[in-house]
Amino acid sequence: MMLRTHFVVQLSPELEGKEVTLAGWVHNLRDLGGKKFILLRDKSGIGQIVVDKNSPSFEITKSLSLESVIQVKGRVRADKRAPRGVEVASEEIKVLSYAKAPLPLDVADKVKADIEVRLKERLLDLRRQEMQAVIKIQSSAVKVFRETLYKNDFLEVFTPKIIATGTEGGAQLFPVLYFGKEAFLAQSPQLYKELLAGAVERVFEVAPAWRAEESDTPYHLAEFVSMDVEMAFADYNDVMKIVEEIVVNVLDYVAKNHQVELEILNHRLPSVIRPIKRVTYSEAIEILKSQGIQIKFGDDIGTPESRVLNKVLEQDLYFITDWPAAARPFYTKRREDNPELSESFDLVYRWLELVSGSSRNNTRDVLERELSSRGLNPKSFEFFLKWFDYGMPPHAGFGMGLQRFMLMLTGQQSVKEVSLFPRDKKRLVP
Numbered sequence: 001m002m003l004r005t006h007f008v009v010q011l012s013p014e015l016e017g018k019e020v021t022l023a024g025w026v027h028n029l030r031d032l033g034g035k036k037f038i039l040l041r042d043k044s045g046i047g048q049i050v051v052d053k054n055s056p057s058f059e060i061t062k063s064l065s066l067e068s069v070i071q072v073k074g075r076v077r078a079d080k081r082a083p084r085g086v087e088v089a090s091e092e093i094k095v096l097s098y099a100k101a102p103l104p105l106d107v108a109d110k111v112k113a114d115i116e117v118r119l120k121e122r123l124l125d126l127r128r129q130e131m132q133a134v135i136k137i138q139s140s141a142v143k144v145f146r147e148t149l150y151k152n153d154f155l156e157v158f159t160p161k162i163i164a165t166g167t168e169g170g171a172q173l174f175p176v177l178y179f180g181k182e183a184f185l186a187q188s189p190q191l192y193k194e195l196l197a198g199a200v201e202r203v204f205e206v207a208p209a210w211r212a213e214e215s216d217t218p219y220h221l222a223e224f225v226s227m228d229v230e231m232a233f234a235d236y237n238d239v240m241k242i243v244e245e246i247v248v249n250v251l252d253y254v255a256k257n258h259q260v261e262l263e264i265l266n267h268r269l270p271s272v273i274r275p276i277k278r279v280t281y282s283e284a285i286e287i288l289k290s291q292g293i294q295i296k297f298g299d300d301i302g303t304p305e306s307r308v309l310n311k312v313l314e315q316d317l318y319f320i321t322d323w324p325a326a327a328r329p330f331y332t333k334r335r336e337d338n339p340e341l342s343e344s345f346d347l348v349y350r351w352l353e354l355v356s357g358s359s360r361n362n363t364r365d366v367l368e369r370e371l372s373s374r375g376l377n378p379k380s381f382e383f384f385l386k387w388f389d390y391g392m393p394p395h396a397g398f399g400m401g402l403q404r405f406m407l408m409l410t411g412q413q414s415v416k417e418v419s420l421f422p423r424d425k426k427r428l429v430p
Contacts, residue, residue: 009044011086013078023071036061048087057093067099122430133261134410144250154202159192165380172211185210191384193230197395201232218414223423230397235359236343239396244276267411270316277318306351321345330370333359349408357398364388
């Protein structure tokens, strides 16, 4: 017998009387005396199996436990009371794998579990409908991210994840032993993607990155997925347009293709008014001052301040541009008309930073000066700087954290929830 002829979602009343073979997990069991009902879950959804007491498989149902893996052969039967108006009358059930009982976590979600229990019992948690919805939306988000960039003539690249020095001066680095030498896990592909923009002009990467993050907040991870873009012959205005195109395309795709998942998550996607509103850092500081916030030029705009901005601006998404140059990494270009400011931006969702980007410095002397002004030794970055002796075009780019982006798309409250197997200060397994 074939392991499967149909997924649950492919069943319909039009298949009345047709023999099908399903396979999946026992999501729920109901005993009505003369009949047993099995809710069978596969990757597409949940379907209903009915087992009559005269069926050869009736005896097998007595030993079934929740989350056991089964294969069901039977005939489709229309029934308006069943999910999607159809059920399968079982003729044969084969148990492929028994699950221990009781389960350490309720996959059917009748008993809610807190985040620590969910992460400890992660595989069971990932079987919950809510997490299945998150995983499907995440897959689509990455797909549309890639497709949008391919459409704009970008090339996907893969940069080293074991590096010789820190991207931004060595903060929050994970050291590793590399053939007797000290090396580090990459915080981002920043320096390599800049070099690649000097070779093939337009590049992007979707890959893991690591930060030895001491903060234990809903928005920080030690390992995350970084979605990075770099383009030559461009400035920060050009890449903000790319950011906007990506975000709008992803939101449109999810709205059109994931209504079921959004309903499961009880989430409404944010509305986007194009072009996305831009507020300079200086304007943001003045807005915050007008709201009684004690803040001055040069201060960071953190989550509390961003909550106030979000309320005043009445926008789900907005750019904050032209940040103080001293607050940005050494590769960020200063504005020519006001060197105290930089050609940089953050894209903020309500009060959460999703994207950070800028125009980049493209001459060696400026890079060396910026490194020295931050107390960094240019010699430590020679592997990067040397290539600026051989013609590096003006370029710009950005980085987007996938997990933070997913909070906007799913309405979840923590990046740990949208990471399949999250890594943070206290979690290394599962």
